[in-house]
Amino acid sequence: MHTIQKRKSFFGKLIIPALTSAVLAYFVLHAKTGQYGSEAKQAFSRQLAVRNAEYAELLAERDALERRVKAMKDGTLEKDMVDENARRALNVAREDEIVILR
Template sequence: MHTIQKRTSFLAKLIVPAMTSAVLAYFVLHAETGQYGSEAKVAFARQLAEHNAEYSELVATREALERRVRAMKDGTLEKDMIDENARRALNVARDDEIVILR
């Protein structure tokens, strides 16, 4: 009775570790540079800071506008203030007035 023995190749032992290393390298690469990776986290943080600054500016603008509206409520207005606000909004001046632009 004859038995056929197969010799194992040196390269055959490296196939599984090589495939595992390739898959691991793929996931590590995407963990660093992917859409939700480490680099994207820094970009998201910077973008969040910019949006927070813009939000703070908009809140301040809104509060200023709300103060102006409260000042213009019925009963608190004087004719001078109405006239001044209307002229400023419409860019209108009389012939005998001097306009100083800031």
């Protein structure tokens, strides 16, 4: 009886570890630089800080506007506020006043 024996190659043992490391490297690369990776997380954190600062500015502006509206409500009308708004709406100034355009 004649048998054919095949000699096992050294490279045959490296195929599975090489494929495994390639797939692992692919996922590690995307975990770092992908759309939801660590670099994107840092960019989102910077963007969140900017948006929080804008939000704080808008809240301050809203509070200022609410104070102005509260000063114009019935029962608490201030003459200066009414005079200022009437002059602005009618585009009127007295002769002794200086007008500063913004």
